[in-house]
Amino acid sequence: MFEFRLSVLPPSDPLPTDADTTFFWHSKHSMPYFHANVGPRLAEYGLVKSRNVDFVRIAAAVLAADRSASRSGSLSRWNQRDIALTIDVLAVSPWDGVKSDLERLLAFLTGDAWSLKFRREVGAPEQLGSAAAGATRAVLLSGGADSATGALLSALELSGRAEKQVLISSWASTNLRPLQTRVADEIERIAKGSTADHIKVRIARGRHSPSGVAYGRENSTRSRSLLFIALGLAVASVEGLSLWLPENGYASINPPLSKSRRGSLSTKTTHPKFIADLKRVLEAVGAHHDVVNPYAAATKGQMFSLVGDAIGRSGASTFLSSTSSCSHTGARSYGIAPDVACGVCFGCVLRKASFAASGLNDGTHYLEPANDRQRNWLEDKTVVPAMRDFLASPFGESDLARLQIPADIPLSEVAKLVQRGREELGHLVL
Template sequence: MVFSYELTVTPVPSTPTSDADRTFYWHDAHSHRYFRANYGPLLGGLGAVNDRNIDLVRIAIAVLAADRSSLRSGRLSNWNQRDISVAVEVLAASPWRTVQPELEKLLGFLTGDIWRFTFREDAGGPEQIATVGLGATRVVLLSGGADSATGALLSAVDLASRGEQQVLVSHWASSNLTPVQSRVAAAIEEIAPGTTADHVKVLLARGRHSPTGKAYGKENSTRSRSFLFIALGLAVASVHKVPLWLPENGYASINPPLSRSRRGSLSTKTTHPKFLGDLISLLASVGAHHDLVNPHAAETKGEMFQRVRELLGNERASKFLSDTWSCSHTGQKSYGIPASVACGVCFGCVLRRASFHASGLDDSTPYLVPADDQQTAWVKEKSVVPAMSDFLRDSFGESDLAKLQLPSSIALADALELCRRGREELQGLDL
């Protein structure tokens, strides 16, 4: 079965046909129930964005919308590989047709699926060009997670020493996340005053229903979400022709699977060195802005936390990091669990807990304590703790590392040492 979709920048027809059930209409900078956005498809509100980076954002949101709409079957290692076809309206089709095989392979590596693209040309309606972050020398992605918050903070302190500024870029689809992003951005500005030239918060998401009223699919295993986040950051960076920082600890980026059942779509690869390297190469070949770097690729999460501790002291560092959000699970409202309470047992939560422990910082994150049988069952289903405990008991050597498709530019000995330190932090949590 092939899942087929298209992204168009044309208005919704007055009488939508059945084709509208597989079409994502991004026509303007206004939110509709079928497509939510606060920027138009030319990204004029971000400034004079490089044309190919405009195209990249369109491709990325089409991929995420299709990913979310195409239901998987099975669980863990039995999850199916989907076959997804996406038609995207871009400013120029020829450059993307030239790299189509590479793009399809890149997305296949990211999500574990088969991707097929076609490209058509449509600029969309004219948009006013805004001025965002004038004079900034760096753009930093700020998701609201602990790694991005740490990276943005350390970047701000670095820039403050030179009298320079950065633009923070956040993406959101859930209103639960925006207060976290705003709170972290405000804390960074308080610690390093005058270093935030702008905090750009982009709403860009497929709605729940198509224009005909039919519900889109609701697939929760979306591994393409951060692809859109990177595309948006590069769009802003292209305006100023400056680097984009994508802060992520190197252990999670290498992403050793916890078990044989946690490969493919269960393990995100958005900051994997191979994915980033291939993406940079692809963008360079089409003329898109591609100055992208992970400044913490050689550090564990605990080591990143330790740097915040050294900068702020124990109490301030604990508060700053505890105010971030790392939980990867959604849907807890159905079980009477507040959105502000983290599950404590997903990979993001467990790695976060281990990092607080390794850095000697107090963790005041509100983690779930199940109050009934339903919540207990939900936690048991979501928990990676049993798989992680097995993973930490097993040895992990160069032969295991060689299976992770690291680029030749990374020495296996260095990557193995990074994994040793990351595993040591997890073992310190006493799972």
């Protein structure tokens, strides 16, 4: 069981004694047990819609619990966790009305059984600020190649109309923030005057609770991007902007490499079913929910080609090579620098294939093992054998049916998208 509270626990106050409950405290101030550079009412961004404030709290609590509840096993043997979570929100009744829908949404995202409870807690007053002034679009910028592509193409489109965008980045790892800043600066250099603001948010659970006991540690964290979307919608809600969530359609659908890689082993944060269900839940509670993936019908290789068409092949190669697609953490303990990609995870393999498919030079620094520890680490992490098996097998109607595509999206178009994605991967892997 987990509880997400807003009040900061003073050192003189007695700690909760419920041994079965893990507590998280959130305030604007960074603490050893919870880090944040924005308050729980999000006033620094302006008059954020109340339900979007709540949604950020819910997403932050879900991620904290997700990171603290360890899984066991591997592949299809990964266990389904039962996670009970109590969350402080501005108003309880709107969320009680969609509780079951939200629990099912989280189950689809993480593969777990969620039980949510809401408790009213407004939080201390915060000084009102402003963000995104003058922007006509909000764009999520993670530092990955897809988000960088979307942000760059959006900037070029808007600058042609003398309009601006606000970029929203979220970071927990200290290595990620400089990367996001460099990418945002390069976008502004290429499309000068296109950036109204670049908002960099940190909301992350620490390593130890106030009692000194270490939180649980789970690295799969399929809910990480939920907080990213929630923060983007919160910023977008101030001016009623559309939020771009750029992700190639093949990765969004994310066909599992094998039957044992379904469920929580497949990331689903930009899956069309997840986005559609999330928008319905947010609309029902009165939250801002204008989120769109403008590249839902494109492969990553096609997105890379669009960058080449927009700024030239040499510039596109340099720009895209400066982003990061590697999904693996913990490489530092193997003596691997943070700017070195593993080259064998799904993100890296898809990235390599996309550079090849678009005809752009890949300047990414991939790991060249220097010792047996690094070679063994790569061998343990690689998806290449599973991807070869996946590409060697036909992908038919029964496989399409398992992808849970919403009824308003023609399966014939999804089939074509999957085929294009498989062809791009096949040129590299087979």
